[in-house]
Amino acid sequence: MNRDTYISNEDWKKIKDFAEDKETPFLIINLDIVKKKYEELTANFPYAKIHYAVKANPATEVLTLLRDLGSNFDVASVYELRKLLSLGVEPHRISYGNTIKKASDVREHYEAGVRLFVTDSEADLRNIAKAAPGSKVFVRILTEGVETADWPLSRKFGCQADMAGDLIILAKKLGLEPYGISFHVGSQQRDIATWDAAISKARYLFSWLKEEENINLKMINMGGGFPANYTSRTNEISVYAEEITRYLIEDFGTDHPEIILEPGRSLLGDSGVIVSEVVLISRKSRTALNRWIFTDIGKFNGLIETLEESIKFPIFTERKGETEECIIAGPTCDSQDIMYEDFKYDLPLSLSIGDRLYWFSTGAYTTSYSSIEFNGFPPLKTYYIKDIE
Numbered sequence: 001m002n003r004d005t006y007i008s009n010e011d012w013k014k015i016k017d018f019a020e021d022k023e024t025p026f027l028i029i030n031l032d033i034v035k036k037k038y039e040e041l042t043a044n045f046p047y048a049k050i051h052y053a054v055k056a057n058p059a060t061e062v063l064t065l066l067r068d069l070g071s072n073f074d075v076a077s078v079y080e081l082r083k084l085l086s087l088g089v090e091p092h093r094i095s096y097g098n099t100i101k102k103a104s105d106v107r108e109h110y111e112a113g114v115r116l117f118v119t120d121s122e123a124d125l126r127n128i129a130k131a132a133p134g135s136k137v138f139v140r141i142l143t144e145g146v147e148t149a150d151w152p153l154s155r156k157f158g159c160q161a162d163m164a165g166d167l168i169i170l171a172k173k174l175g176l177e178p179y180g181i182s183f184h185v186g187s188q189q190r191d192i193a194t195w196d197a198a199i200s201k202a203r204y205l206f207s208w209l210k211e212e213e214n215i216n217l218k219m220i221n222m223g224g225g226f227p228a229n230y231t232s233r234t235n236e237i238s239v240y241a242e243e244i245t246r247y248l249i250e251d252f253g254t255d256h257p258e259i260i261l262e263p264g265r266s267l268l269g270d271s272g273v274i275v276s277e278v279v280l281i282s283r284k285s286r287t288a289l290n291r292w293i294f295t296d297i298g299k300f301n302g303l304i305e306t307l308e309e310s311i312k313f314p315i316f317t318e319r320k321g322e323t324e325e326c327i328i329a330g331p332t333c334d335s336q337d338i339m340y341e342d343f344k345y346d347l348p349l350s351l352s353i354g355d356r357l358y359w360f361s362t363g364a365y366t367t368s369y370s371s372i373e374f375n376g377f378p379p380l381k382t383y384y385i386k387d388i389e
């Protein structure tokens with residue numbers, strides 16, 4: 001791992017200076033990077049509508065920035081909805097993208113003015129028809145790509161394509177507006193071809209429903225899945241865009257349906273650096289080869305995505321010299337609170353108790369996953385900065 005592939009020397013110095021007198025652990029989010037990522041995405045997908053997946057980082061600073069940049073939003077609960085409304089986001093910019101919802105959740109969205117709902121089951125669809133009459137619905141289909149996504153979102157969401165077709169037909173019967181098809185190929189999806197297979201399924205559904213039922217679907221929601229910069233290499237967003245646009249045109253022509261994207265990780269991930277401190281270093285036996293490095297950040301105060309070592313964050317220290325493979329664990333009294341044991345990070349032998357560790361690309365799915373008070377540890381403290389500060 002080479003630090004300058006993640007951050008310029010200048011930015012690295014800025015982060016260190018900013019962090020110097022602050023008590024760890026904390027996260028620093030550079031909002032200018034979020035802005036840059038948003039602009040990069042819209043430049044690469046000029047034809048797409050962006051619905052930011054609020055769950056990746058629901059901070060007011062992030063939501064207002066994206067609101068002012070013109071983004072739309074995808075919410076998963078009434079709590080996210082209320083927060084957006086309180087920030088002045090208009091309901092026509094909000095989609096309800098959770099397939100699991102109570103009738104009262106649907107009603108609250110409808111009464112707030114939201115008219116775009118996902119579904120993947122008959123019971124949920126009937127709920128929507130009752131609580132949000134006449135709304136636009138899109139049906140989420142299952143996709144492949146579990147093996148190549150670092151944080152898969154399969155199985156729990158979506159249904160087989162044939163069932164999706166049945167639901168679209170039922171939606172029309174129930175007086176809803178059958179609007180489109182959605183999918184999510186898995187978060188941090190490294191295999192771009194997974195979008196090809198998913199778009200082909202959508203193509204099949206568009207044709208079937210047009211020919212047999214005279215239903216004209218209008219939209220494809222291609223979800224998230226675009227990468228942040230972790231330890232394993234991924235393609236640039238421009239390569240994703242080029243390939244995905246080609247798949248779309250191959251299947252639908254240049255006059256393709258409306259496209260929605262729901263990025264979370266790719267907008268926020270690279271904007272964040274978690275600063276932590278080494279609390280303890282130990283070996284488990286006289287002859288143990290690996291040191292255990294315990295830090296004041298762990299699975300329960302921000303790093304839950306290290307579950308099964310799924311997401312491998314780039315970790316840096318200011319120490320130099322000879323390195324050794326280590327096991328890295330968090331500070332709580334829970335034996336699950338080990339971030340990396342199978343995958344061994346090389347850290348300098350000179351690393352000592354009290355030294356700082358810098359966890360790069362930690363802007364997404366960290367604060368929102370942090371526990372409230374496990375072992376008394378508070379939620380992850382966050383500082384929002386801009387380049388000029």
Ligand SMILES: *Cc1c(COP(=O)(O)O)cnc(C)c1O
Binds near residue numbers: 053262
């Ligand atoms: C989590 C989620 C996203 C965001 O996915 P990323 O891979 O973080 O971009 C988008 N859409 C839905 C429906 C989601 O559940």
